[in-house]
Amino acid sequence: MKALVVVAVASLCLPACALQPPAHDVAAATWPVMGLPQAAASVGPHPQPRPAGATEVRDETHLQQLLADPQGPAVLWLGPRAWHGDWVVRRPVTLVGAGPATVMQGSGTATVIDAEGSGITIENLVITGTGGRHTQEDAACKLRGSAHHLRHTELRHVLFGAVVAGCKDCTVEANFITGRTGDAELRGDGIKLWSADGGRVLGNRVEDVRDVVVWYSNHVIVHNNVVIRSRYGCHFMYAHDCELTDSALVDNTVGIFVMYSAHLRIAGSVLAGARGPAGVGLGFKDSDDIEVVGNYLVRNTVGSYFDSTPRSAEHPVLLRDNVLAINDIALRWHAQPQGVTLRGNDFVGNPETVEVDGGGDATTAKFDGNFWSDYAGYDLDGDGWGDVDHLQKQLSSSLTEARPVLKFFRGTAALAVIDTLARAVPVLATKLLLRDAKPAMRPQHPLAAKG
Numbered sequence: 357m358k359a360l361v362v363v364a365v366a367s368l369c370l371p372a373c374a375l376q377p378p379a380h381d382v383a384a385a386t387w388p389v390m391g392l393p394q395a396a397a398s399v400g401p402h403p404q405p406r407p408a409g410a411t412e413v414r415d416e417t418h419l420q421q422l423l424a425d426p427q428g429p430a431v432l433w434l435g436p437r438a439w440h441g442d443w444v445v446r447r448p449v450t451l452v453g454a455g456p457a458t459v460m461q462g463s464g465t466a467t468v469i470d471a472e473g474s475g476i477t478i479e480n481l482v483i484t485g486t487g488g489r490h491t492q493e494d495a496a497c498k499l500r501g502s503a504h505h506l507r508h509t510e511l512r513h514v515l516f517g518a519v520v521a522g523c524k525d526c527t528v529e530a531n532f533i534t535g536r537t538g539d540a541e542l543r544g545d546g547i548k549l550w551s552a553d554g555g556r557v558l559g560n561r562v563e564d565v566r567d568v569v570v571w572y573s574n575h576v577i578v579h580n581n582v583v584i585r586s587r588y589g590c591h592f593m594y595a596h597d598c599e600l601t602d603s604a605l606v607d608n609t610v611g612i613f614v615m616y617s618a619h620l621r622i623a624g625s626v627l628a629g630a631r632g633p634a635g636v637g638l639g640f641k642d643s644d645d646i647e648v649v650g651n652y653l654v655r656n657t658v659g660s661y662f663d664s665t666p667r668s669a670e671h672p673v674l675l676r677d678n679v680l681a682i683n684d685i686a687l688r689w690h691a692q693p694q695g696v697t698l699r700g701n702d703f704v705g706n707p708e709t710v711e712v713d714g715g716g717d718a719t720t721a722k723f724d725g726n727f728w729s730d731y732a733g734y735d736l737d738g739d740g741w742g743d744v745d746h747l748q749k750q751l752s753s754s755l756t757e758a759r760p761v762l763k764f765f766r767g768t769a770a771l772a773v774i775d776t777l778a779r780a781v782p783v784l785a786t787k788l789l790l791r792d793a794k795p796a797m798r799p800q801h802p803l804a805a806k807g
Contacts (some may be wrong), residue, residue: 399561400510400532401480403455406433410452416441423449434458434481445471453481456510461485466492467519472500479505484512490544495519496533499526506531516544517565525554535565540587540609542566549573557581570595577601583608589627592617600625607631611656613639614646618671623649630656637683639663644671651678659683659706662693669695676700679801685711693721702727702799709748710789723792727799735797746795749788 406412411429413419416439422428423445431450436457443460445451451469453460462468462485469478478497487494495516497506500523507529511517517533520526533546546565549555552573559580562568567588570576578600583589589605592598592614599621605611611627613636614620620643627637635657640646644666653659659680666673672695679702680686686706687698690713703709703726710718725741733742 399508399530399559401453401455401458401482401508403457404480405454406435407431407452410450419443423447434460442466443469445469445476446473448473448475450477450479451481452477452479455480456482458482459484462487462496464488465494467495467498469497471498471504474502475504476501477505477507478509479507480509482510482512484514486514486516488515490515493519493544493548495544499523502526505529510534511546514544516548517546517562519545519548519550520552520555521548521550523549523552523555526552527556527558528560529556529558531560533560533562533565535563535586537564540566543586545569546583546586549576552576562586567591569593570598574598578603582606588613591615592620595620599623604628609634610639611637611653613641614643614665615641616643618644620645621647621649622651623647624651626652626654627656628652628654630658632657636661640665640673642667644668644673646673648673648675649677653678653680653686654682656683657685658688659686661688661690662696663690666695671695672697674699677800678702679704679799681705684708687711687718689713689716689718689721692716693718696721697724698722698726699724700726700796700800702796702801704729704799712789717788718790719788721790723790725794725796726792727796728792729799731795731797733795740797742795742797746792747788748790 410431410433412433413422422432426447431452434451434453436454438459438461440461442463458481460468460481460483464485465487468483468486483496486496493516496511496514498519499506500521502524504523504526506518509531511531511533513534513536515536518528520528528547535543535546543566545567546562547557547560547568549570550572553575555573555576557578562583563585565586567586568583569591571593574596576595576598578590579602581603584606587609589608589611590600593616595617597619600612602624604626606626607629609630609632611630612622630637637653637656637659639661641663642665675698677700681704683706685708686703687709688711692712698721712718728746731742731746733744733746735741736743
């Protein structure tokens with residue numbers, strides 16, 4: 357976890373003391389980056405003796421017999437050794453290991469632990485040696501049924517990590533999951549929820565996988581997770597009434613993307629380092645009733661992207677108390693925004709604040725009480741709010757929309773000079789991109805103030 361702190365802070369180019377959670381209604385003690393509730397010691401397996409009342413398994417044959425016996429013991433203890441084979445579990449049972457020295461070594465041809473039924477718990481061991489078949493989703497662990505728990509395991513160099521499919525009220529908690537090297541497109545998903553209503557994804561650390569996904573699943577909580585160097589930090593699709601909180605999604609191609617979903621809350625998280633042509637910190641497509649509160653969207657190609665979100669103004673989107681800093685483009689819309697409110701956010705050091713495809717503008721979005729690091733107004737009455745509107749006009753945006761090839765020069769001195777000239781001679785920038793009638797004179801969050 358300490359390595360993540362270094363990555364996150366270095367990516368922000370700020371001292372560690374600057375990164376504190378924006379104000380929202382989740383306790384600061386749960387903050388995963390600077391508060392460190394997810395210290396390295398809390399994720400993955402830990403050495404421990406055989407629990408009281410557990411049956412000690414002698415060898416692979418004995419384990420197979422105990423798993424196949426419907427009346428077998430409820431808790432099986434696997435000692436500190438390599439356990440070779442691929443295992444099928446079809447009855448309520450707890451498989452608990454001795455810690456990192458208990459290694460479930462798969463055959464390399466299939467899923468290592470295939471669990472189906474109700475009330476199966478797998479904890480405190482290492483699982484490795486998955487097959488390489490994407491069509492079969494060869495995984496460290498597959499969970500189907502209901503009320504299963506996968507916790508405090510290490511899923512090491514796997515194709516797919518935890519596949520939770522057709523599994524109601526199942527929990528994936530405090531696991532350390534690493535994927536395979538190579539192109540992210542050819543890896544499997546670190547955690548995959550498919551038709552997994554009531555799922556809980558809590559306190560996991562995921563590295564070098566393809567995606568973490570929540571698909572066709574409702575009432576899912578994703579909390580206090582770390583996902584780095586992957587493709588999608590988290591991908592919601594047809595997922596309703598879900599929330600993602602207090603997580604760090606760093607150096608992925610996309611931090612979070614939400615598609616065809618409604619009633620989502622994203623709060624208290626860091627979405628940083630989504631770079632490249634497809635780099636997006638937080639993106640939405642055809643989604644409704646979204647609340648984005650108290651997040652840091654930092655050093656992404658695009659901070660937040662909106663495509664037909666919301667689909668109607670009756671199902672609004674609210675961005676409140678977030679920091680959008682040093683993104684190439686802070687906000688990008690695929691078309692003229694409707695039903696979007698941005699209140700109390702800090703916009704700091706973004707070379708381009710708004711881009712609307714097709715030459716549109718963001719004047720139809722409601723900007724209220726945001727801080728703008730490039731605000732050129734004044735506060736004569738000293739109430740903390742600008743006395744004149746913040747009007748965003750950028751000649752360079754008009755030029756790059758008319759001549760997309762000029763986007764190559766975005767962030768360079770050439771386009772910066774053009775925008776400086778347009779501010780000095782406003783008639784040159786005739787197109788208004790956005791208006792905030794109550795701009796804040798000071799940033800509201802420590803990171804923005806340090807920036």
